[in-house]
Amino acid sequence: MSGVQVMDALHQGLWLALIMSLPVLAVALIAGLLIGLFQALTSVQELTLTFVPKLAAILVTFWLTMDYSGQLLVNFYTDQVIARIVAP
Incomplete structure (x- = not known):
């Protein structure tokens, strides 16, 4: 491989x-925003409420x-990487 x-x-x-x-x-971002909004609206500052x-x-x-x-991942590895190693 060059x-x-x-x-x-x-x-x-x-x-x-x-x-x-x-x-x-994306799900972590959306969940964090929703939980932060809920905490801001209700003034609940529980750490487990943000984490769980x-x-x-x-x-x-x-x-x-x-x-x-x-x-x-398997398609990338088998199609791209192995094919490039085998090719002269």
Whole structure:
């Protein structure tokens, strides 16, 4: 593999990591905003109120998108990386 191919594979890998992390990060952002709004409206400043629902939302989102993310990762690895290593 030449330097250009390595940089291209690295570039595609970073985009893949971004695509795989977007659903979890978006849910964490939305859950954080909703919980913050709820705390501001009700003046409830409980630490577990911010942590537990956000963690539950993140875990559910990760569980729901795990199959899609795994397929993306396996396809990237088998189609891109191995094919580039084998190719002369």
